[in-house]
Amino acid sequence: MRRKQILVIGYNRDACDERAWRLAYEVGREVALRGAVLITGGLGGVMEAASKGAYEAGGITVSIIPQKDASQANPYSTVVVATGIGHLRNFVNVYSADGVIVVGGGAGTLSEIAAAYIEGKPIVALKGSGGVADEYAGRYLDQRRTVLVHAAETPREAVDLVLRLISERSGQAPQGS
Numbered sequence: 001m002r003r004k005q006i007l008v009i010g011y012n013r014d015a016c017d018e019r020a021w022r023l024a025y026e027v028g029r030e031v032a033l034r035g036a037v038l039i040t041g042g043l044g045g046v047m048e049a050a051s052k053g054a055y056e057a058g059g060i061t062v063s064i065i066p067q068k069d070a071s072q073a074n075p076y077s078t079v080v081v082a083t084g085i086g087h088l089r090n091f092v093n094v095y096s097a098d099g100v101i102v103v104g105g106g107a108g109t110l111s112e113i114a115a116a117y118i119e120g121k122p123i124v125a126l127k128g129s130g131g132v133a134d135e136y137a138g139r140y141l142d143q144r145r146t147v148l149v150h151a152a153e154t155p156r157e158a159v160d161l162v163l164r165l166i167s168e169r170s171g172q173a174p175q176g177s
Helices: 018-033 046-056 086-096 107-119 131-136 155-170
Strands: 005-010 037-040 061-065 079-082 099-103 123-126 149-152
Touching: 005 018, 005 046, 005 086, 005 107, 005 155, 018 037, 018 046, 018 099, 018 155, 037 046, 037 086, 046 061, 061 086, 086 107, 099 107, 099 131, 099 155, 107 123, 107 131, 123 131, 123 155, 149 155
Parallel strands: 005 037, 005 099, 037 061, 061 079, 099 123, 123 149
Antiparallel strands: none
């Protein structure tokens, strides 16, 4: 059986504060403890923090980076996919994931939320992490109301919720339960 793949998105290094970093680390750790695969954009900030949390918990971390050079990925990347396609890699991230967890984030993160929304992927925003996570937690992106951006209060709740939503979407029992 294929492991569930959870994309964690959010602030890059330039905007990631200590709180968002800690929350992302815990999200990554929780993903690994449940036996799911962590996917990120592979760079700094939330991506690096989540990768470190998963890596240190013995998990698999997949970094899908915008550059052509795999050495640009953060040091907690178990697998690196060097795309060379810049921000278009945001769509590859979403297409590769079964569900998405949002920790903070700005415009790049919002593009990934929009892609997940269009694709009907489960989305969970971690409240209190700032940025677009706080802005869209508990909301729909548009009047079609196709995918609710669910709100979670803690990293553990975010991972539990996204795994449940993934299972409901696929008709399978939640992973790690």
